[in-house]
Amino acid sequence: MGKRFQPVAGSDRVYRLEDGCAVYLLRDGDRGLLIDLGAGAALDALAGAGVTGLDGVLFTHAHRDQCAGAARASAAGVPLRFPEAARGFVDSEARADLRLPTPLLRAYPGRFMPPRPFPGARFDLRPGTTLSWGGLDLEIVATPGHIDHQVAFLVDEGERRFAFCGDALHSAGKLHEPYHLETDHYTGAGARAAAESLRVLMQLRPNVLCPSHGPVTEGNLWPVFEETIARLHRLAGLKDTICPGRPAVPRLVRPTPGALMPLSSHLYVWNNSYFLLSDDGPALMVDNAGALPERFWEQWRALPGSPRPIEVVLVTHIHCDHVEGIDALRAATSTVPLSVWAHAAIAGAIEEPHRWRRPWLAERGTRVDRRLAEGEAFTWREYPFRAHDFPGQTDLHAAYEATVDGRCVLFSGDNFYPPQQWGGTGGLCGLNGGHPLRGWRRSIDLILALEPEWILASHIQPFPYRRDDFLACRDWTESVAAAMRDLAPDGCLERHHDPHWITLSPYAQPAASPTPVTARLQNPYGHPITAEVRLVLPEGWHASDLERRLTIAAGGSAPADWSITPRPSARNEMVTLDVTWEGEYLGEIAECYVRPG
Numbered sequence: 001m002g003k004r005f006q007p008v009a010g011s012d013r014v015y016r017l018e019d020g021c022a023v024y025l026l027r028d029g030d031r032g033l034l035i036d037l038g039a040g041a042a043l044d045a046l047a048g049a050g051v052t053g054l055d056g057v058l059f060t061h062a063h064r065d066q067c068a069g070a071a072r073a074s075a076a077g078v079p080l081r082f083p084e085a086a087r088g089f090v091d092s093e094a095r096a097d098l099r100l101p102t103p104l105l106r107a108y109p110g111r112f113m114p115p116r117p118f119p120g121a122r123f124d125l126r127p128g129t130t131l132s133w134g135g136l137d138l139e140i141v142a143t144p145g146h147i148d149h150q151v152a153f154l155v156d157e158g159e160r161r162f163a164f165c166g167d168a169l170h171s172a173g174k175l176h177e178p179y180h181l182e183t184d185h186y187t188g189a190g191a192r193a194a195a196e197s198l199r200v201l202m203q204l205r206p207n208v209l210c211p212s213h214g215p216v217t218e219g220n221l222w223p224v225f226e227e228t229i230a231r232l233h234r235l236a237g238l239k240d241t242i243c244p245g246r247p248a249v250p251r252l253v254r255p256t257p258g259a260l261m262p263l264s265s266h267l268y269v270w271n272n273s274y275f276l277l278s279d280d281g282p283a284l285m286v287d288n289a290g291a292l293p294e295r296f297w298e299q300w301r302a303l304p305g306s307p308r309p310i311e312v313v314l315v316t317h318i319h320c321d322h323v324e325g326i327d328a329l330r331a332a333t334s335t336v337p338l339s340v341w342a343h344a345a346i347a348g349a350i351e352e353p354h355r356w357r358r359p360w361l362a363e364r365g366t367r368v369d370r371r372l373a374e375g376e377a378f379t380w381r382e383y384p385f386r387a388h389d390f391p392g393q394t395d396l397h398a399a400y401e402a403t404v405d406g407r408c409v410l411f412s413g414d415n416f417y418p419p420q421q422w423g424g425t426g427g428l429c430g431l432n433g434g435h436p437l438r439g440w441r442r443s444i445d446l447i448l449a450l451e452p453e454w455i456l457a458s459h460i461q462p463f464p465y466r467r468d469d470f471l472a473c474r475d476w477t478e479s480v481a482a483a484m485r486d487l488a489p490d491g492c493l494e495r496h497h498d499p500h501w502i503t504l505s506p507y508a509q510p511a512a513s514p515t516p517v518t519a520r521l522q523n524p525y526g527h528p529i530t531a532e533v534r535l536v537l538p539e540g541w542h543a544s545d546l547e548r549r550l551t552i553a554a555g556g557s558a559p560a561d562w563s564i565t566p567r568p569s570a571r572n573e574m575v576t577l578d579v580t581w582e583g584e585y586l587g588e589i590a591e592c593y594v595r596p597g
Helices: 041-045 070-075 084-090 189-203 222-240 294-301 326-332 344-351 436-450 467-487
Strands: 014-018 022-028 031-035 053-058 080-083 121-125 130-133 136-142 151-157 160-166 208-211 261-264 267-270 273-277 283-286 310-315 339-343 370-372 377-380 383-389 398-404 407-413 454-457 461-464 502-505 508-510 515-522 529-536 547-552 557-564 573-581 584-595
Touching: 014 041, 022 041, 022 208, 070 080, 080 084, 084 121, 136 189, 189 222, 222 467, 310 326, 310 377, 339 344, 339 383, 344 370, 398 436, 407 436, 436 467, 502 573, 515 529, 515 547, 515 573, 515 584, 529 557, 547 557
Parallel strands: 031 053, 053 080, 080 121, 160 208, 283 310, 310 339, 339 370, 407 454, 502 584, 508 584
Antiparallel strands: 014 022, 022 031, 130 136, 136 151, 151 160, 261 267, 267 273, 273 283, 377 383, 383 398, 398 407, 454 461, 502 515, 515 557, 529 547, 529 573, 573 584
16 A cells, blocks of 8 residues: 555644655645655555645755655646745756766855756745645745755644744754754854744744654644754854863964964974975975965075975875865976875875765865875884874864974864864864764874874964863763754764765766766664665666665664666766665665766
């Protein structure tokens, strides 16, 4: 038997069906209007609810789980109506992810789960207006947070005041997939926006809350809103700073863009790079944001001991503003061949960045000449170093301990800053691979063990180590993990705050024949689970055994591999993974891109 609509709150005009998201049906006699669509099962269930004609679908927002069935509905002539601000997320002609070599090229998108392309979308739902249908008035209310264009629909029916709220709220104190709140990669702005949207909804006084994910909640909703708003504000505050309450620390230099500044007799900083000078001439560079301009070279040539060839670039992490100048420098180097060194854990992503689903990726990869093992002691000229895996702002991050001019220093990349700079952090962000305990906590504990004199942070932010700052950071990891669990519907941080718990990879690749794609499902729970997965391909593409059944051990992961035969295309094509997790249908939860070869 197929899925069926069930009445909501005893109403004979409002119904609900589960299909990757909750789909709501408003009924007026034999006419119907849907709020959200899911995978399309609602279209088959209309007759069972006494509906013979469908007047359209109103979307609270355009995430893939809301509109996976849109192409089918459009083919049937059903009007598909979206918030006007969703155009750039839906319209194939406006979408950067369908044009760029990777959707993450030099950018943090701030929006997740874009839909597969489909025709027929209209972008005419405007917050602050009212839509009348079947004797009902639907007030359209902006509710950004889960995504910037999300809206809610308020509908009065007798004494019931329904709020069809999309993913603005799951249930009391809970949000669906709260990683969607990461509208930027380093602050709590998205959580605050979500809290403000709930404040607005609370003041509109609904008494039946109809979310896209989560149960229908009836009655006095004021405490439901208050509890959720409070939890959002707590998370927002903890996202803003990694060291709450700590005072400013004097920087080692005045941050001056475009100035080559000495930290000691052999150590200099320029913009996003550090330079270590050897006594016998050459220099080692840490990170390279872009081609070095003549302004830099004028200052470089004025240093004692010039000319000084740059011999090595040592890379802390994969972001474009730390690697994109390397190949230009390599091409310009004539007297001494330039060698690139990096921790082995990040080297693959430096060489092939587009395979990874991480933000701020370079336009192209660069060759790594020396891979440094975890904990490896190495030397460059007269300087001893040690390489460390250093997850934080991103999981693909390293740090390099060194002794320079008698001081123990740590080239630390983007993880830590003075407390007064960006809250002391490069940001806790799931898309970046950030995790408060298995990421940040490890790196904080490393610093507390090393106790370097200087933290050589990127972006012209070197500062002296203070142990109490990092003790506060360690406490923060527990506090923010607790705040994240509080918002997760089942308390599992790793499922609900991690957009990488189910993935398709490579994330972006050129078409080939065949084109390989691998799904990987993580099981963050303490018991084994079973999942059914199905690869969803563009029309005319082929792969064998599209459906698989996986058993995943507690705390483990399981892969599924396919070889795809694509058809020629003029633009990027999206491949998605449809997942049923322990009987719960999640929809097309993961995506990857194949661009023209």
